[in-house]
Amino acid sequence: MATVKEYKYSDIEIGTRESFEVSITTEMEEKFRSLTGDVNPMHCDDSFAKEMGGYSSHIVFGMMTASFISTLAGVYLPGKYSLIHSVEMGFTKPVFAGDVLTVTGECIDKQDGLNLIVLKVTIKNASQNTVSKGKMKIKVLL
Amino acid sequence: MATVKEYKYSDIEIGTRESFEVSITTEMEEKFRSLTGDVNPMHCDDSFAKEMGGYSSHIVFGMMTASFISTLAGVYLPGKYSLIHSVEMGFTKPVFAGDVLTVTGECIDKQDGLNLIVLKVTIKNASQNTVSKGKMKIKVLL
DSSP states (O other), X not given: OOOOOBOOGGXXXXXXXXXXXXXXXXXXXXXXXXXXXXXXXXXXXXXXXXXXXXXXXXXXXXXXXXXXXXXXXXXXXXXXXXXXXXXXXXXXXXXXXXXXEEEEEEEEEEETTTTEEEEEEEEEXXXXXXEEEEEEEEEEOO | OOOOOBOOGGGOOTTOEEEEEXXXXXXXXXXXXXXXXXXXXXXXXXXXXXXXXXXSSOOOOHHHHXXXXXXXXXXXXXXXXXXXXXXXXXXXSOOOTTOEEEEEEEEEEEETTTTEEEEEEEEEOTTSOEEEEEEEXXXXXX
């Protein structure tokens, strides 16, 4: 398990960046399905995903991929003193079980007084294709 | 388990709306923590959440609350033929284990040709406070 970073607001500059890898497994898909109750066939039925989306198999829930930005904020940048204010994410390529994703956050803005940082978020697969990207605004509590 | 709705693009009008309830449990929090590896203390350590946030106890992961918009799209509106394109969510009030949330999506725009619908999303607790709100853009596959 990763050690929780402890960036304070004043430690973070435009350009401060953190990154980590996640290996996507079918167990994760099961957990997300059982947590959310999202039984949509695109995310469990290979033949439906082939027929309707032209994919080689079922694809991972976009919001499961997005859930790793919780980890980005809460463990990596800023880590301990994080409170997510808002998020924007787009899904650009499919993710499959077995993929190894790299989640990267980079500070692109700071709002002094409110102690808010804005992270640009990029999630890439092992072929360096961006599968999801967006921004999140985080309050840094210290 | 809810039956997966089967709205087609042409079935959906501006104002089409779906809603469902979710009871938030500590088991859900455990699942989300184990799925994401987000071990941030705000979401498991009551005394940290009191000290740093002034909350009565630890608060639920914002991105866990947001994960129910996967269910909104994939099961309720449009249901079977859903493919999420992008999401924007803001977190306005804390959520606690034991809360019963109502997740509502309402179609506020359609982009013909691309078969995209835009849902306004509102998540309220049992006191009718909005805990999270935003928008999602969804491709409807049929």
